[in-house]
Amino acid sequence: MYRIKQLESDVNLAGFSQWLRQQGVNHRITAEGNFQVLWLENPDYTEPVLEALNQFLSEPHMRDRINQQGSAPVFREGRWQPSPRHAPVVLSIIVIAVLLAWATGLGSSLLSASLMIVDPRLYDWSTLAERIAALSDTLMAGQVWRLFTPDFLHFSWPHIIFNSVMLWFLGSQVEWFDGRARIVALFVFTSLISNTLQYFSTGPLFGGLSGVVYGVLGYCWLSQQRLPRFQFPPALIVVAVVWMLIGFTPFTEWVGLGRMANEAHLGGFVAGLAMAGLWPPRRQRRV
Structure with missing residues (x-):
């Protein structure tokens, strides 16, 4: 255990201690004369825990939020288990993807062509020059949505189920800890990079949320190095990179x-890393 903070003995830390347990932060509070001492098992959590403690002590509304979270925690027994209200943006993305997977017959209906980055029935796309021209014409026609709608095009139920599970597990943490603006920006940026890179490499016949999932994973992994707050197995990044290779x-x-959309995976992953590097996380942990 690492000694983190000494406080007066009359300070009631019961609610804060309960909140730390819900976050999966192993700790202990001991008495030393007229003082009490907060200890942490993992020193990596020192800075965010101290910031949360300062808010708990100085801001009454923070204590209210901690008490409210006790009835509907995002952590149970130290494990990340959010409800839909904790990540409505991520849930909305998943619901739209499932509905469009059903509506397109898993990519078999004509509606699928409206979700591809360019309509493959209208353009030649066998060469890079033709792909650039086709995308330019498409965007000039005002069909900007096509830069993002390939994310919602899936070709099998295992495909969309796997992507949805991974996006919910990781994306919900980004939305909860870093805010809705961050997850929306991450979705837009990783979609744009992964979809355009895949299109320029192979043409418009691709789809899926995999590029976004890799982007969220890259963001979580690198951002976690600066401010530990996300919960995922360390081996996940290794498995994901090996599978991408x-x-x-x-x-x-x-x-x-x-054949997998490898360029989309790579583009999304690099975009997520870039987002984490260019937009550092807030030093204030959400409670």
Whole structure:
């Protein structure tokens, strides 16, 4: 245990201690004469815990929020388990993706062409020059939505289920801790980079939230180095990067999984890293 803070013994830390347990922060509060001492098991949480403690002590509305969270915590037994009200933006993205997967017949209906970055029925896209011209014409026609709608085009239920689960687990944490503006900006930026990179590489026949998922993962991993607050297995980043590298080999086609949108994965991941580097997290933890 690491000694973090000494306070007067008459300060009631019961609510704050309960909140720390809900966040999965292992700690202990001991008595030393006329004082009480807060100890942390992991020193990486020192700065955010001290900031949260200062708010708890100085701002009454923070104590009210902590008490309210006790009835509907986002952590249970130290595990991240949010409800829909904790991440409405992420939930909305997932719901739209599921509805469009159903409406397009998993990419088999004509509606799918309206979600692709350009309409493959109207343009030649066999060369990079043709793809650039097709995208330019599409955007000039005002169809800017096509830069983002490929995210909602999925070709199998396992495809959308896996993407939705990963986006909910990671994206809900970004929305809760860093705010709705951050998750919206992250979605827009990673979508733009991943979709355009994939299109320029292979053409318009692709879709899925995988690029966004990789972007959120990259953001969470790098941003976590500056301010620990997210909860995910350390091995997840290794598995994701290895799988992305495997995607650039013929392996997935050999085993019958088809060709993955590898450039979208790479573009999203790099975009997420860039977002974390260019837009550092707030030093104030949300409670």
